[in-house]
Amino acid sequence: MSSxxxxxxxxxxxxxxLSFLFPFLFQEKKFCLHLFIIIMLxxxxxxxxxxxxxxxxxxxxHAAFALIGAYTSALLVMEVHISFWLALxxxxxxxVIIGVPVCYPALMRLRGGYFLLVTLAFVEFLVLLCTxxxxxxxxxxxxxxxxxxxxxxxxxLSAIKFSSKLSYSYIVLIITLLVALFMYRIDNSQFRRLxxxxxxxxxxxxxxxxxxxRIKVITFIIVCFSGGIGGSLFAHYQHHICPADFxxxxxxxxxxxxxxxxxxxxxxxxxGALILTIVPEILRFAPMxxxxxxxxxxxxxxxxxxxxxxxxxYQILSFFKSVIK
Amino acid sequence: xxxxxxxxxxxxxxxxxxxxxxxxxxxEGEILGLIGPNGAGKTTVYNMITGICRTTxxxxxxxxxxxxxxxxxxIAEKGIVRTFQLTTLFPNFTVLENMxxxxxxxxxxxxxxxxxxxxxxxxxxxxxxxxxxxxxNFLGIVPLREEFARNLSHGFQQLLEIAIALSIKPQILLxxxxxxxxxxxxxxxxxxxxxxxxxxxxxxxxxxxNMRVIMDYCDRIAVLDYGTKIAEGTPEEVSKNKGxxxxxxxxx
Numbered sequence: 041m042s043s044x045x046x047x048x049x050x051x052x053x054x055x056x057x058l059s060f061l062f063p064f065l066f067q068e069k070k071f072c073l074h075l076f077i078i079i080m081l082x083x084x085x086x087x088x089x090x091x092x093x094x095x096x097x098x099x100x101x102h103a104a105f106a107l108i109g110a111y112t113s114a115l116l117v118m119e120v121h122i123s124f125w126l127a128l129x130x131x132x133x134x135x136v137i138i139g140v141p142v143c144y145p146a147l148m149r150l151r152g153g154y155f156l157l158v159t160l161a162f163v164e165f166l167v168l169l170c171t172x173x174x175x176x177x178x179x180x181x182x183x184x185x186x187x188x189x190x191x192x193x194x195x196x197l198s199a200i201k202f203s204s205k206l207s208y209s210y211i212v213l214i215i216t217l218l219v220a221l222f223m224y225r226i227d228n229s230q231f232r233r234l235x236x237x238x239x240x241x242x243x244x245x246x247x248x249x250x251x252x253x254r255i256k257v258i259t260f261i262i263v264c265f266s267g268g269i270g271g272s273l274f275a276h277y278q279h280h281i282c283p284a285d286f287x288x289x290x291x292x293x294x295x296x297x298x299x300x301x302x303x304x305x306x307x308x309x310x311x312g313a314l315i316l317t318i319v320p321e322i323l324r325f326a327p328m329x330x331x332x333x334x335x336x337x338x339x340x341x342x343x344x345x346x347x348x349x350x351x352x353x354y355q356i357l358s359f360f361k362s363v364i365k
Numbered sequence: 366x367x368x369x370x371x372x373x374x375x376x377x378x379x380x381x382x383x384x385x386x387x388x389x390x391x392x393e394g395e396i397l398g399l400i401g402p403n404g405a406g407k408t409t410v411y412n413m414i415t416g417i418c419r420t421t422x423x424x425x426x427x428x429x430x431x432x433x434x435x436x437x438x439x440i441a442e443k444g445i446v447r448t449f450q451l452t453t454l455f456p457n458f459t460v461l462e463n464m465x466x467x468x469x470x471x472x473x474x475x476x477x478x479x480x481x482x483x484x485x486x487x488x489x490x491x492x493x494x495x496x497x498x499x500x501x502n503f504l505g506i507v508p509l510r511e512e513f514a515r516n517l518s519h520g521f522q523q524l525l526e527i528a529i530a531l532s533i534k535p536q537i538l539l540x541x542x543x544x545x546x547x548x549x550x551x552x553x554x555x556x557x558x559x560x561x562x563x564x565x566x567x568x569x570x571x572x573x574x575n576m577r578v579i580m581d582y583c584d585r586i587a588v589l590d591y592g593t594k595i596a597e598g599t600p601e602e603v604s605k606n607k608g609x610x611x612x613x614x615x616x617x
Binding site for chain 1: 415417436437438442446447449453454455456457458462465466467469470472474476479480481482486490493529533
């Protein structure tokens, strides 16, 4: 049993090992490291969106939690002068404290497109709030917050300076892996079954003695927390945040990663975030063509693989089966 | 003592009165038939007992305690479990997954231990699987455990619904037309199972349109018409009741 589990986890361990090697190998190429960090952040966001989608709730407001996390973390570090390492979980907590109560009524009552509209309104509301001229003293208005410091050194490890892209990419990688591991554990637990159950029939779920509200709130806490952490990591990497970083467009992209990759397993959003972050960068050489190629790619995947890119392996499998027959 | 006592239960949908001043006593260990023409309010009574829809007025006492206003999952926790008229399952789960979900309440698996995968959780998961298989075995649908619920025939779907209900260890089982769309052999099979469930100490309320089933299996019958109870008694008494005959066949 345990040796079986070990052999199953070997491909994952290889992938994790490679992702640890990547920043080290490309430390001279600043752009590669930048891309690596952005991909990792997008994976965190995409995993959060996927969890929302698993409840049957499409969201166009995931950037809202990132916004809360980013501003909380930046303000805590710059104004209250606490350590980044404390501000990071607090950023997640702030996203939970604001996100869960605000979305609770929608979470309980709305489904499908109606939920989507509420999340859309939520993210726009927060963006407008942060741009308010009268609150510019706190949130910095349109320009946002500048000169956000890099993470301070850990006590006892003062040799490692997190102001470099290389060391920062390891922070982001480790946290992304932790988030992914947590999501993976959820997928393989009884809790995932309950989330699926509420999506299929909330009345039956209630009637078998399971509180739908409890399941949804726990799930949404994880969604908000991961979003907040991702926002905080973004803020301390870019050193500058403004409301435009967190509007509808980033939210749409976060949703696209999941739809593109497929939401069946955690690997769908990971592949989706990876490809959809790299493709626009590759297309930079042809600025006029970028939107066209990017859009066509999405349409082709949506038409040919409606369950996401990762459903390709099932299609290949069934193709070979039909050939053998 | 009555296990379930309904007092002056009333439900208005806007101006429409679906259930009016209903009084009903269910004794522990009996099987009570609830009958009436379509639209008489039978399913609405179920919905109110299980907390799915709010009552306008009245009390529902379960073992002497009022359960009006409790959330459906709290009522299910107390042991009042129902099946649905329009068969309600988790269609994209296999039969076994349906059972593992339904057994969650009594498995006592917590969120954190499930995600962390503690040894205690593995033990609970094993017990959960064991309990699920036991119920599937009781209903004779073990061979179907890997089938998706949506692919089952209607008869097996209804058996699965009963299996799901049994996973919650009911004290009262509210069945809503468990034999609809079944042939005579299947009906006999289901009713024998229901009798066995009754013998194990579960109180049963049965909504049913098949009069043969009602007359043969019920200890007592309550008849609803336009939301009010027009008769109550043993099958013999009810079948001779003039009001009941009028409600079903129209006044001669």
